[in-house]
Amino acid sequence: MKVIADLSVVPLGVGVSLAPYIAACEKILARAGLKTRLHGYGTNIEGEWDQVMKAIKECHEKLHEMGVPRISSSLHIGTRVDKEQSLEDRIRSVEQKMK
Amino acid sequence: MKVIADLSVVPLGVGVSLAPYIAACEKILARAGLKTRLHGYGTNIEGEWDQVMKAIKECHEKLHEMGVPRISSSLHIGTRVDKEQSLEDRIRSVEQKMK
Amino acid sequence: MKVIADLSVVPLGVGVSLAPYIAACEKILARAGLKTRLHGYGTNIEGEWDQVMKAIKECHEKLHEMGVPRISSSLHIGTRVDKEQSLEDRIRSVEQKMK
Amino acid sequence: MKVIADLSVVPLGVGVSLAPYIAACEKILARAGLKTRLHGYGTNIEGEWDQVMKAIKECHEKLHEMGVPRISSSLHIGTRVDKEQSLEDRIRSVEQKMK
Numbered sequence: 001m002k003v004i005a006d007l008s009v010v011p012l013g014v015g016v017s018l019a020p021y022i023a024a025c026e027k028i029l030a031r032a033g034l035k036t037r038l039h040g041y042g043t044n045i046e047g048e049w050d051q052v053m054k055a056i057k058e059c060h061e062k063l064h065e066m067g068v069p070r071i072s073s074s075l076h077i078g079t080r081v082d083k084e085q086s087l088e089d090r091i092r093s094v095e096q097k098m099k
Numbered sequence: 100m101k102v103i104a105d106l107s108v109v110p111l112g113v114g115v116s117l118a119p120y121i122a123a124c125e126k127i128l129a130r131a132g133l134k135t136r137l138h139g140y141g142t143n144i145e146g147e148w149d150q151v152m153k154a155i156k157e158c159h160e161k162l163h164e165m166g167v168p169r170i171s172s173s174l175h176i177g178t179r180v181d182k183e184q185s186l187e188d189r190i191r192s193v194e195q196k197m198k
Numbered sequence: 199m200k201v202i203a204d205l206s207v208v209p210l211g212v213g214v215s216l217a218p219y220i221a222a223c224e225k226i227l228a229r230a231g232l233k234t235r236l237h238g239y240g241t242n243i244e245g246e247w248d249q250v251m252k253a254i255k256e257c258h259e260k261l262h263e264m265g266v267p268r269i270s271s272s273l274h275i276g277t278r279v280d281k282e283q284s285l286e287d288r289i290r291s292v293e294q295k296m297k
Numbered sequence: 298m299k300v301i302a303d304l305s306v307v308p309l310g311v312g313v314s315l316a317p318y319i320a321a322c323e324k325i326l327a328r329a330g331l332k333t334r335l336h337g338y339g340t341n342i343e344g345e346w347d348q349v350m351k352a353i354k355e356c357h358e359k360l361h362e363m364g365v366p367r368i369s370s371s372l373h374i375g376t377r378v379d380k381e382q383s384l385e386d387r388i389r390s391v392e393q394k395m396k
Contacts, residue, residue: 251350262378267377269376269377271374272372275353275357275369276368276369276370278368280310280366
């Protein structure tokens, strides 16, 4: 089952500069061979369900290893069986309707 | 790794009455042996990471089997390594501070 | 416009014990005359759109006054024009389908 | 109070093609003079709290006018008082840590 997801990881107990932790997650997602797209409040992810979820788990594990005592992530999970749709398709379909 | 999660499943393309689909997910979560707690905008879930994620995947699969063409779920995922904390602990700690 | 919302406030830069901040928000929501229901990953809120949003803004302002440098909240916002539905209605309709 | 937000609007009861509704919201956000950035699972928004929330309310109202009976939106709301930070700053700070 293919999934289009959006992940926003919030490390707690390590102050207000979160970029090093977000970057560590980005690297894990990229190394997992997933298609990702960083935005201003998270990361779009496209891939197979199990691969995506495995990478997100690794991200939590890595951050705890880096010393983060507590994490609260937000995840949007989109699946559909009516048609194939990529991240680019989704953005393009909205942009076309805005013309 | 233990996780405290909050799941809000939104089936698309099946009208506005979502209760049968939410109920189908609840049953899957319960049968998976997870501690759950239904609220007005989703379900709190407590359990081991892999078990929780497996049950959520089954929920998406089941809904697609039931004829839902598209699903958009929201998931909050909380992990911590500084201490054990249950759903009840979380609620109690806020309620104590409100006195 | 009536709204059924779900708010999860995450204060950053104040360590891992978030209960005092969540409790401060709960008090603001209650004082605003909103119907609320605390759960293990946030709070259900029922009320008029403007009142709900005003209270959430006051919550962010109050937490910053309390010394929180950064906040990341998650909010679910549900509106419908086909019928009236309360928080209790939503829970009841799922529970009935689970029998 | 400045806010960096992320909005994902999910119209219910109008089938599975959501792009016309998302596009209608995008236009409202743009006309409100807000800085926005469409991504594959929502839209980043930067602006003053009241302006951002007013535009999101208009978006719900507009969609209901367009015939959408029910809407479930997800919103992330970020505020901070320790420093000014734009959407671009947030992305840049993560990208720098990935090098």
